[in-house]
Amino acid sequence: MLLGVIADDLTGATDVALMLAREGMRVVQTVGVPAGSESLPEADAVVVSMKSRTNPAAEAVEWSLAACDALLGAGARQILFKYCSTFDSTDEGNIGPVAEALMERLGVRWTVACPAFPANGRSVYQGHLFVGAQLLSDSPMKDHPLTPMRDSNLVRVLQRQTQVKVGLVPFATVEQGAAATRRAFEALAADAPCIGVADAITDGHLRILGEAFAGEKLLTGGSGIALGLPDNFRRAGLLEPKGPPRPFHAPAGKTAILAGSCSAATRGQVAHAIHAGVESFALDPLAIAEGRLTPDHVLNWATPRLGARPILVYSTAEPESVRSAQDKLGRDAAGALVERMLAEVAQGLVSAGVTRMVVAGGETSGAVVGALGVSMLEIGPEIDPGVPWTLAADGAHIALALKSGNFGGPDFFTKALAMLD
Numbered sequence: 001m002l003l004g005v006i007a008d009d010l011t012g013a014t015d016v017a018l019m020l021a022r023e024g025m026r027v028v029q030t031v032g033v034p035a036g037s038e039s040l041p042e043a044d045a046v047v048v049s050m051k052s053r054t055n056p057a058a059e060a061v062e063w064s065l066a067a068c069d070a071l072l073g074a075g076a077r078q079i080l081f082k083y084c085s086t087f088d089s090t091d092e093g094n095i096g097p098v099a100e101a102l103m104e105r106l107g108v109r110w111t112v113a114c115p116a117f118p119a120n121g122r123s124v125y126q127g128h129l130f131v132g133a134q135l136l137s138d139s140p141m142k143d144h145p146l147t148p149m150r151d152s153n154l155v156r157v158l159q160r161q162t163q164v165k166v167g168l169v170p171f172a173t174v175e176q177g178a179a180a181t182r183r184a185f186e187a188l189a190a191d192a193p194c195i196g197v198a199d200a201i202t203d204g205h206l207r208i209l210g211e212a213f214a215g216e217k218l219l220t221g222g223s224g225i226a227l228g229l230p231d232n233f234r235r236a237g238l239l240e241p242k243g244p245p246r247p248f249h250a251p252a253g254k255t256a257i258l259a260g261s262c263s264a265a266t267r268g269q270v271a272h273a274i275h276a277g278v279e280s281f282a283l284d285p286l287a288i289a290e291g292r293l294t295p296d297h298v299l300n301w302a303t304p305r306l307g308a309r310p311i312l313v314y315s316t317a318e319p320e321s322v323r324s325a326q327d328k329l330g331r332d333a334a335g336a337l338v339e340r341m342l343a344e345v346a347q348g349l350v351s352a353g354v355t356r357m358v359v360a361g362g363e364t365s366g367a368v369v370g371a372l373g374v375s376m377l378e379i380g381p382e383i384d385p386g387v388p389w390t391l392a393a394d395g396a397h398i399a400l401a402l403k404s405g406n407f408g409g410p411d412f413f414t415k416a417l418a419m420l421d
């Protein structure tokens with residue numbers, strides 16, 4: 001193994017796995033903290049997906065260190081800590097505490113923090129994160145239920161989370177190339193260990209950053225920071241030249257879409273699919289809580305409709321409706337109720353012959369993948385930036401497209417399924 005990736009959520013892990021696969025690495029994604037290095041598969045890069053983004057910081061640190069040790073034990077030469085391209089975190093963590101703990105474990109004086117992902121509109125300029133044309137703090141992320149992002153200055157945001165010094169490697173330096181960029185990180189760490197928030201507006205900047213970290217033990221960032229890493233290994237003679245994409249064969253069978261994300265992009269995608277004539281079933285959290293709606297109701301509706309044309313089961317709702325369910329049931333209880341329902345529906349659909357499934361939402365995907373007994377995913381072709389098709393390597397025999405809430409174009413669902421034929 002060349003590269004070991006520790007990702008703080010499932011769909012974020014799939015995102016970075018796609019980035020590496022597109023750059024010619026053989027990538028496997030595992031689900032959950034590995035028991036040890038012997039449980040990890042052989043590949044150029046192994047991406048360990050956890051569910052640690054919003055857990056208590058101490059737990060996120062413990063899991064990340066366990067993942068790091070397992071990856072190092074399996075031969076990883078470099079570790080990448082992958083978090084969200086919108087830097088989802090709070091003043092308590094978990095980006096700062098995990099980065100700090102990994103620096104200490106790996107014995108590094110400096111590392112990078114860069115969530116830029118230009119293909120999805122995330123850019124960093126003078127340490128400020130933009131989502132499209134908006135500052136992070138003006139974007140819908142300001143109202144995120146768990147990690148509201150109300151400060152766009154990542155140097156400030158990260159400094160509140162860590163004892164390690166946080167500095168800036170600005171655009172003008174990155175533009176000068178890998179050598180100047182590397183010198184800037186070294187200079188920042190001259191007096192004390194330092195995390196440098198790096199500006200990056202284009203893929204070219206991300207490739208320069210990657211090159212600046214050739215041979216270094218640790219990077220942190222969104223999936224974009226992985227862009228230049230495979231070429232480093234190639235230049236060092238450790239990785240084959242980039243070949244044609246590996247063939248991807250989804251098992252033949254029935255198709256379904258499950259959406260538990262209420263993010264703006266998913267709301268648009270659900271509306272688009274319904275408008276395009278996809279038969280759909282809406283889940284009402286209150287009806288589930290009161291026992292008026294069970295997985296059997298949904299499966300009785302779905303089973304006779306299953307075939308080559310997809311069906312859609314969704315809890316996706318507008319913010320007011322989500323708030324109203326949360327007020328009545330509690331935020332976590334409402335989420336757990338819906339996740340459990342979608343997970344059980346997924347199990348029933350697979351028993352009824354579904355072999356191609358699109359799932360929208362990181363938490364939702366975690367619940368579904370867990371219920372299907374999948375602990376390892378092979379990475380297939382890109383559907384939209386940051387979202388690949390994957391093939392379950394164990395558990396259910398199924399192709400899965402696990403979509404981050406905010407990713408994908410309006411026609412994502414139908415586009416994803418059409419790609420398989």
Ligand SMILES: Nc1ncnc2c1ncn2[C@@H]1O[C@H](COP(=O)(O)OP(=O)(O)OP(=O)(O)O)[C@@H](O)[C@H]1O
Pocket residue numbers: 011260261262263266285315316317321322325326334335336337338339360361362363364365403404405406
């Ligand atoms: N109608 C609803 N009312 C209340 N909670 C809901 C409703 N629909 C879904 N949920 C819950 O909201 C959460 C959505 O999180 P999820 O991670 O799946 O989507 P996301 O946040 O859009 O995606 P990502 O994490 O990839 O950005 C889940 O816990 C889900 O069960």
Ligand SMILES: O=C(O)[C@@H](O)C(=O)CO
Pocket residue numbers: 009011012013015016083084085086222223362386404405
């Ligand atoms: O980086 C992103 O935006 C995604 O991969 C993600 O982590 C969504 O949860």
